[in-house]
Amino acid sequence: MACQAHARSSGEVVLSASVSTGSTTIPAPPLAPRGRNYARRYWVFAAPAATVVAAVIVFPWVFTLYMSVQDWQITGGSSFAGLANYRHLFEDDRFLWAVVRTLYFTALSVIAPGILGVFAAVCFATKFVGRGIARTIFILPMMATPVAIALVWTMMFHPQLGVLNYLLTSMGLPPSQWVYSETTVIPTLVMVETWQWTPLVMLIVLGGLASLPVDPYEAARLDGANAWQMFRHITLPLVWPFIVVALVIRLIDALKAFDTIFVITGGGPGTASETINLLLYQTAFAFYNLGYASAMVVVFFVLILLISLLLLNVRQRQAFQ
Amino acid sequence: MSAPVNLSARRTGGGIDRRRLRRWAGRAGLYFAVLMLISPAILVFLWMLSLSLKNELDNTAFPPVFIPNPPTLQNFIDVFQKNDFLTYTINTVIVSFTATGFALLIGVPAGYGIAKAKATKAAVLILIARVTPGLSFLVPLFLLFQWLGLIGTLTPLVITHLVITVPIVVWVMIGFFEGLPGELEEAALVDGATIWQAFLHVAMPLARPGITVAMILSFIFSWNNFIFGVVLAGRTTRTLPVAVYNVLTFEQISWGPLAAAALVVTAPVLILTLLMQKEIVAGLTTGGVKGG
Numbered sequence: 001m002a003c004q005a006h007a008r009s010s011g012e013v014v015l016s017a018s019v020s021t022g023s024t025t026i027p028a029p030p031l032a033p034r035g036r037n038y039a040r041r042y043w044v045f046a047a048p049a050a051t052v053v054a055a056v057i058v059f060p061w062v063f064t065l066y067m068s069v070q071d072w073q074i075t076g077g078s079s080f081a082g083l084a085n086y087r088h089l090f091e092d093d094r095f096l097w098a099v100v101r102t103l104y105f106t107a108l109s110v111i112a113p114g115i116l117g118v119f120a121a122v123c124f125a126t127k128f129v130g131r132g133i134a135r136t137i138f139i140l141p142m143m144a145t146p147v148a149i150a151l152v153w154t155m156m157f158h159p160q161l162g163v164l165n166y167l168l169t170s171m172g173l174p175p176s177q178w179v180y181s182e183t184t185v186i187p188t189l190v191m192v193e194t195w196q197w198t199p200l201v202m203l204i205v206l207g208g209l210a211s212l213p214v215d216p217y218e219a220a221r222l223d224g225a226n227a228w229q230m231f232r233h234i235t236l237p238l239v240w241p242f243i244v245v246a247l248v249i250r251l252i253d254a255l256k257a258f259d260t261i262f263v264i265t266g267g268g269p270g271t272a273s274e275t276i277n278l279l280l281y282q283t284a285f286a287f288y289n290l291g292y293a294s295a296m297v298v299v300f301f302v303l304i305l306l307i308s309l310l311l312l313n314v315r316q317r318q319a320f321q
Numbered sequence: 322m323s324a325p326v327n328l329s330a331r332r333t334g335g336g337i338d339r340r341r342l343r344r345w346a347g348r349a350g351l352y353f354a355v356l357m358l359i360s361p362a363i364l365v366f367l368w369m370l371s372l373s374l375k376n377e378l379d380n381t382a383f384p385p386v387f388i389p390n391p392p393t394l395q396n397f398i399d400v401f402q403k404n405d406f407l408t409y410t411i412n413t414v415i416v417s418f419t420a421t422g423f424a425l426l427i428g429v430p431a432g433y434g435i436a437k438a439k440a441t442k443a444a445v446l447i448l449i450a451r452v453t454p455g456l457s458f459l460v461p462l463f464l465l466f467q468w469l470g471l472i473g474t475l476t477p478l479v480i481t482h483l484v485i486t487v488p489i490v491v492w493v494m495i496g497f498f499e500g501l502p503g504e505l506e507e508a509a510l511v512d513g514a515t516i517w518q519a520f521l522h523v524a525m526p527l528a529r530p531g532i533t534v535a536m537i538l539s540f541i542f543s544w545n546n547f548i549f550g551v552v553l554a555g556r557t558t559r560t561l562p563v564a565v566y567n568v569l570t571f572e573q574i575s576w577g578p579l580a581a582a583a584l585v586v587t588a589p590v591l592i593l594t595l596l597m598q599k600e601i602v603a604g605l606t607t608g609g610v611k612g613g
Contacts, residue, residue, distance in 0.1 A: 041516060045434025046443065048427040049491060056458065056484050057450050063461035120358050128351060136598045137359045140366065143594040143601065145545045147562040148583035151569055152369045155576050163368060163385045170384075195361050200605065207606035227347075256454040259547045263566060277454055284460050285552055297457040304452050 067294035085295035094271065095279060095296065099303075101186065102255060102275040108190040109197075109254035114247050116194065117201025122231070124202065125209040139199040146196070150263035153192050154179075157264070179265050182272035189273055192260050197253060201246040208242030209235070255304055276300050366591075372580030373397070380576040396581035400568070403578070406585065408557065409564040416478045416560055417543035423479075424486035424539050429532060432494025433520055437503075444495060450488040455548045458484050463552060473555035481549040486539035493538065493604050497531030498524065534604035537597050541590050561586040 071081035089095055124135050141149065156164045157178035165175040178188045216234045225233070258277045261267070267274035267282070274282075280300065284293035372380055373396050374389035400406055435443045458481065466477040505527070506519040514522070525532075550563040559567070565582045594601055 042434040042438040043440075044516075045430040045437075045520065046440075049431030049487060052427055052483055052487055053446055053450070056462070056480060056487075057446070057453075059465075060458045060461040061453075063464075064457060067461065116358075119354070123351060123354050123358065126351060128348070128355070132598075134355050134359055135602075136595060137362055139598070139602070139605075140591060140594060141362050143541060143545075143590055144366075145547075145562055145565075145583075145587040145590055147545075147547045147565055148369075148587035149365060151565065151579055151583045152365055152372070154569070155372065155579065156365070156368065161381050161383055161385075166383065166385050195365070203602060203606050252452055258454070258456065262547075262551075263569070277456060280454075280456050284456070285463075290460055290464065293460055297454075297460060301453060301457060304454070 064294045064297050067291055068298050070291045070294075072289075072291035081291065085292050086299070088292065089295050089299060094274075095276075097271070098274050098276045098279040101273065102277075105186050105190060105193075105257070105273075105275055106251060106254040108187065109193045109257070110247055110250045112190060112194040113198040113201050113250055114243070116198045117246060118205050118243060120198060120202040121205035121209055122235070124206055139203065141196045142199045146259035147263055149196065150192070150260040153260070154264050157188065179273070180269060182269055185265060185269065185273045189257075189261055189264065192264065193254065193257060196260065197250060200253075201250055204246040204249070205239060205242050208239040212238050252304060369580050369584055372576050373584045375577060377575065377577055380580075396577035397585070399578045400582045400585060404564060404568065404582075405557075406561075406564060406582070409559050409561050410585075412475060412478075412554075412558055413544060413560040413562075415475060416482055417540055419479045420482035420486045420543045421536060421540045424483060424490045425532065425536060428487050428490030428535065429494050429525070429528070430520065432491045433498050433524060433528075435491070436495050436498035444492070447488045447491050450484060451492075455484070455546075459549065459552050466553065472553065473558060475558050477553045478549060478558065478560065481553060482543045482546060484549075485542050485546060489539040489542060490535040493535040494528070494531055497528055497534070501527055530600070533597075534600045537593065537600055538604045541593060541601075544590055 068085055069081055069083065071079050071084065120138065124131065124138070156162050157180070159165060159175065159177055159180055162178070164178065168175050176188075177184050179185045212235065216238075217230060220230050220234060256277060257275065258281070261273055261275060261278060262281065265273045267278040276296070277300075280293055280296050283289050283296060371387060371389060374392040374394075375386060376393055376395065379386040379389070434440075462477070462481060463472075466472050466480075471477050501524065506523045509519045509523050510516070545562065546560070547562040547566070550560040551566065554560060554563050565579075565586050568579055568582045
């Protein structure tokens, strides 16, 4: 279990602990630290991947920056447009509304899976009969093909024939318009997003719960603390870094959400569920306005980058704990 | 693994009966909570199965028919007869296997190199890929592929799927190699092995569980990917998720074939998840890997 300190999760601990048992029989020879040059030799290993990453990740980025200051014509011509695309972007009501909708969708899609995910992690951290199969069923939604489940949800949302309205009315609740009304469409999509991604929050927090020390709980129990007090004053503070990581990941994924929204509503009704990503798709691949779309990508990315910097920050701080 | 913390009511003191009652209530509450948590997943997947096994009359009946009686396989037959689903299945297999294989080939050494050089800064680039929306890679790559005349072949799909698979493999492998003890490789180096030999013959065999995790995850997320296919695939190069989406747009209210198509697409992934859930959980907890 010596490797536990290095491992980032419970799962890794299990796997790396199982493979490291063989290594204990061979005594490690005393080695002088070889300094930076030694470490640098390992860069060779990363070279092929770095090349591919440069081709499929860095090149598109550089090209997008170039395109965003071009007035690209579908006929093939393109001329320097300066910051016109960006200026246009901040005067474009459709884009600004898309930003507002994205933030609304994202806020709800972080909060709901966040709360449910932590709750689920606490449940699954407790031993009970059938825990393995229950956990597997619980993570199925995040592994299933998003397009496929989006189709099933679409059929379930049908106002007249859908099974959801049947279930609601049979429980004595009023039926909903689900994705067919401008006011309920985003909360409904958040519901799908929550269904799909709560498991990821649960898994990350569960990894944190598994690494908690047992001692504070025994001390608290001797002092007569109840379950809620132990959760509030021991579990929550200790597992907080994991919750933050899970929430930041959720935030990024919610900002990027595309598949389910595209399949279920396509941005509709009207433009009531058109997020930045949906508008980006329309602009680039329906209207072929690639210069404008590139400017949109840059602004979108800056938005997400601010958040990913936060993620890096959290990760680094976590490494010292 | 350290013992998971038991958070159910475990308070000492009070009468034996009260304690037993409290314990029993805690258990009941726990089972109820777990049931509530997993029932939405069960509902959706069972409903998908139910729709795919019923005839059209039962599928549009209200109140809904839950149990197919008698169950029919006609929807599945329709899916494969009316659409070229066999081609799309082969396309998806080719794309996700090639993208995963290539990602393993270059990603496993990269993960090793980054972990050994302790170059966590290099992981930032991987993180950028994780953070960037898939669509933003597509605008420039679409133009590039058009210029190269590759639109309508499977090559652009394989290349863009590397955007998903390479970061997953590198990310999982960095975490895995960091967790391995370095003594064995150092011993090999002292005995005169080159760093390549130490990697190939010492570190790689030890890392096999990690490679399995990376392979499963990158395969699943490549299989599931929709956005690259919807932009880059032509009529004959569609992947399954794109093909299923097209079934939706052409057959508005034909729910049976639609559900059958959805099930065909997602069944391999669901079965893989059920079989390899331990590996998948281990991989996913390392940092929220997800493609697209």
